[in-house]
Amino acid sequence: MTQLTDLPVIVVGAGPVGMTAAARLAKDGLPVVVVEAEPVPKTDWRASTFHAATLELLQDIGVTEQMKAEGLVAPIYQFRDRRDGLVAEFDFRLLAAETPYPYRLQLNQQHLVRMLHDQLRADDRVELLFGSRVTGVANTAAGVTADVQTPDGPRVLHGSHLIGADGPGSTVRGSLGIEFAGYTYPERFMIVSTTVDLGERIPGLAHVNYIADPAQWLFLLRTPESWRAVYPVPPDEPVEAASTPERLQEQLQAVAPYPADYPIVDFQAYNVHQRVAASFRAGNIVIAGDAAHINSPLGGIGLNSGIHDVMDAAARIVRIRAGEADPDAELSAYDAVRRQVAMEYVQADTQRNTERLKETDETRRRASQEEMRAIAADPARARAYMRRVSLLESVRRFGIGLPPGHPMEVPV
Known part of the structure; x- marks a missing residue:
């Protein structure tokens, strides 16, 4: 048995x-x-x-x-604002x-x-x-x-x-x-990976960056193979349209201008829950x-x-x-x-x-920034x-x- x-x-x-x-x-x-x-x-x-x-x-x-x-x-990773730049920096070596x-x-x-x-x-x-x-x-x-x-x-x-x-x-x-x-976010998230060093395009950028913006937030991070940009795709924009080479280039150029087209090694859009x-x-x-x-x-x-x-x-x-x-x-x-x-x-x-x-409310955005600055400043x-x-x-x-x-x- x-x-x-x-x-x-x-x-x-x-x-x-x-x-x-x-x-x-x-x-x-x-x-x-x-x-x-x-x-x-x-x-x-x-x-x-x-x-x-x-x-x-x-x-x-x-x-x-x-x-x-x-x-x-x-x-090290950073919280940034797309308009105001660096908000707070955290160092895990603490x-x-x-x-x-x-x-x-x-x-x-x-x-x-x-x-x-x-x-x-x-x-x-x-x-x-x-x-x-x-x-x-x-x-x-x-x-x-x-x-x-x-x-x-x-x-x-x-x-x-x-x-x-x-x-x-x-x-x-x-x-x-x-x-x-639970629930599903109305927007999809797009991940785009490029071999261009975004650290050279954006002064002071860390390897991991959360970037707030009421119109289009960003998440930028570096991996051994590439830099990756994560951003929301509006609910009314079809994934097919958001995934065209022209649209991907437009989004990356808005992150940081690059004289030539960004080489894209991978991209994917997905629902987030x-x-x-x-x-x-x-x-x-x-x-x-x-x-x-x-x-x-x-x-x-x-x-x-x-x-x-x-x-x-x-x-x-x-x-x-x-x-x-x-x-x-x-x-x-x-x-x-x-x-x-x-x-x-x-x-x-x-x-x-x-x-x-x-966050779209300006008062809450500023309060969030001040909170992150205060946390980062206090060991x-x-x-x-x-x-x-x-x-x-x-x-x-x-x-x-x-x-x-x-x-x-x-x-x-």
């Missing part, structure tokens, strides 16, 4: 969150099956910031130093006594996926099913099942637990009937990352909090599989803790960041602010994967 501990953990989704989950579970000796609809590892450029708390966690699966070697260390990573690491997310894919495909405990689509999941008396359409035909996977890291349109969440309440699932757990199935909560990208929190989700879930599943914990209490704690973090930090901070940049307030935006505060407050009832943990 098959025992629960003989079964693999099923991970649905092979983006950075799903691959992190698989790597963390395999490191603890658990068998894992990863199911991914795409035929090859994902190459999405969208997320590119890794915060200090996340780099600390990724040490556990042995990729942080490789990420640092390939990435761009960005200790956190040097609290973390070995007092900076944002800029590295496009597909590089983490590549690193983890290389690691996992060499591990005999891990089965990678690319080009395969989950069509339904269920809890059973023996654990969980996942119905999968593979290139070789349908297959039913049996596992002890399942982690759904399959993005905003999550089949796992939908199969479980979990509500995904603020949503949180009604529950992050059903039986032995949990959801994580964008499957559980989606938010504005301003602040670089979505990818990071998703990695925190699966690090938390994996620690609990490892204890359950070892017979060291009460299964229901552990997974209920995951639901309570990670959902509270999503509401109090991920949703609150990303919404605040977005609203600050797009104690600046340190507290950066602890929060780097997610160090949430990790220190709630921990990651702490046993139920631990004093740092939210009561369940």
